[in-house]
Amino acid sequence: MSDKATLEVNGEKHEFPIVVGTEKEVAIDIKTLRSVTGGVTTIDAGYKNTGSCESEITFLDGEKGILRYRGYSIEELAEKADFLEVAYLLIFGELPTKEQHDKFHADIKSKSVVDDDVRKIIDAFPKTAHPMGVLSSLTSALTAFNPSSVNVDSEADMYNSVVKILGKFPVLVAWTMRKKQGLPLDYGSNSLGYVENVLKMMFKQPNEDYVQNKIIVDALDKLLILHADHEQNCSTSTVRIVGSSHAGLFASLSAGISALWGPLHGGANQAVLEMLEAIKEDGGDTKKYMAKAKDKNDPFRLMGFGHRVYKNFDPRAKIIKKAADEVLADLGVEDPILEIAKGLEQEALNDPYFVKRKLYPNVDFYSGIIYRAMGIPTDMFTVMFALGRLPGWIAQWREMRLRKEPIGRPRQLYVGETFRAFKTIDKR
Ligand code: CMC
Numbered sequence: 001m002s003d004k005a006t007l008e009v010n011g012e013k014h015e016f017p018i019v020v021g022t023e024k025e026v027a028i029d030i031k032t033l034r035s036v037t038g039g040v041t042t043i044d045a046g047y048k049n050t051g052s053c054e055s056e057i058t059f060l061d062g063e064k065g066i067l068r069y070r071g072y073s074i075e076e077l078a079e080k081a082d083f084l085e086v087a088y089l090l091i092f093g094e095l096p097t098k099e100q101h102d103k104f105h106a107d108i109k110s111k112s113v114v115d116d117d118v119r120k121i122i123d124a125f126p127k128t129a130h131p132m133g134v135l136s137s138l139t140s141a142l143t144a145f146n147p148s149s150v151n152v153d154s155e156a157d158m159y160n161s162v163v164k165i166l167g168k169f170p171v172l173v174a175w176t177m178r179k180k181q182g183l184p185l186d187y188g189s190n191s192l193g194y195v196e197n198v199l200k201m202m203f204k205q206p207n208e209d210y211v212q213n214k215i216i217v218d219a220l221d222k223l224l225i226l227h228a229d230h231e232q233n234c235s236t237s238t239v240r241i242v243g244s245s246h247a248g249l250f251a252s253l254s255a256g257i258s259a260l261w262g263p264l265h266g267g268a269n270q271a272v273l274e275m276l277e278a279i280k281e282d283g284g285d286t287k288k289y290m291a292k293a294k295d296k297n298d299p300f301r302l303m304g305f306g307h308r309v310y311k312n313f314d315p316r317a318k319i320i321k322k323a324a325d326e327v328l329a330d331l332g333v334e335d336p337i338l339e340i341a342k343g344l345e346q347e348a349l350n351d352p353y354f355v356k357r358k359l360y361p362n363v364d365f366y367s368g369i370i371y372r373a374m375g376i377p378t379d380m381f382t383v384m385f386a387l388g389r390l391p392g393w394i395a396q397w398r399e400m401r402l403r404k405e406p407i408g409r410p411r412q413l414y415v416g417e418t419f420r421a422f423k424t425i426d427k428r
Pocket of ligand 1: 233266304357363
């Protein structure tokens with residue numbers, strides 16, 4: 001293959017280098033486009049063809065349905081690793097040794113206490129507030145309580161911010177849920193594993209000991225791993241772009257949480273469950289909803305279906321579907337919603353509209369069914385996604401800072417009014 005691409009603009013030919021990634025992906029490097037063409041720019045709404053950075057963290061091949069973190073397949077990591085190992089892998093590039101793992105966990109635990117004044121902020125939110133809005137605000141507020149997290153000029157400063165947020169974020173997640181439920185806000189226990197502690201913090205009743213359920217611990221561990229990174233998606237790109245102005249880690253993460261909230265992104269897991277519930281309430285007629293999804297005059301979309309990058313099965317959806325079957329069977333839960341989901345999936349996979357557009361179930365299609373079986377309220381599903389995505393956001397933010405990437409600042413094509421003389425208000 002040629003190592004140059006030629007672009008002709010106004011009769012003049014310009015050459016641009018072709019760069020090839022380690023997985024043989026090809027990109028045209030247009031860094032010099034504006035300078036050599038005298039200001040010509042590219043337009044690519046939704047960045048469907050634009051690579052915003054070079055990254056060593058996550059590889060995905062949407063045609064083949066491949067997802068790997070730092071070279072390791074998602075299937076193997078979900079099967080054999082724990083969430084903290086995966087977090088370490090994503091952030092620092094290698095699987096930790098036992099010593100590295102223990103030190104990482106100890107450092108996280110040592111930073112997990114949240115300033116008690118954060119409770120006052122939580123108290124000020126109405127109980128009706130959506131947990132994603134609360135979580136985003138609290139994460140941003142952490143900057144005020146930890147001002148040293150903003151200026152990260154060394155790897156040591158960065159490490160400090162990383163372990164702080166990994167320690168404090170699960171507390172915020174649990175408190176966000178407990179406040180809504182009117183339960184006292186408290187901590188878990190440093191003697192527990194990371195995921196066990198999350199569960200204890202979320203579910204411990206004030207008058208009972210919390211008993212861990214291995215099935216639930218394993219299922220949550222797996223779900224968090226499957227959500228941990230997904231290269232330059234909407235929320236991750238947000239984290240990178242906010243961080244590129246050298247805003248601190250917590251402020252960048254808060255912006256990422258807001259981006260994740262939308263129903264076209266992480267908010268889809270809540271939307272899927274609400275959709276399945278609505279179909280059930282409506283008599284379980286999946287065909288009616290398939291027709292709505294295909295009707296161009298109806299804004300309804302089949303939530304949990306389709307993906308910007310996957311034009312094949314989302315490999316995470318395959319693992320989650322199997323896990324949903326197992327978890328529900330292990331917990332002895334019979335959920336009619338699972339049957340509706342399976343029916344809808346079968347219909348969509350055989351429907352020419354979905355086949356033609358390569359619309360397959362995505363990560364969010366089955367995850368809500370497991371969350372529900374674990375006793376997690378529907379409006380907390382996207383918060384659980386955020387908890388899983390936290391290491392990915394951190395890894396991407398850290399990579400962006402270590403690579404000294406320039407501030408993110410896209411161009412535009414102006415299509416508004418040309419120059420107009422100002423008219424005073426009496427002349428308009
Ligand atoms: N139901 C019905 N039609 C769909 C759907 C769907 N879920 N998804 C895409 N289409 C159609 C769309 O109408 C369009 O049709 P046409 O070519 O006739 O105009 C075609 O498929 C391509 O869709 P698009 O919107 O141009 O594709 P995109 O890459 O911009 O959007 C997406 C990807 C994920 C936003 C979209 O598939 C969608 O809205 N899915 C439902 C929401 C969802 O499940 N989101 C979670 C994504 S995975 C987790 C995450 O990112 O957090």
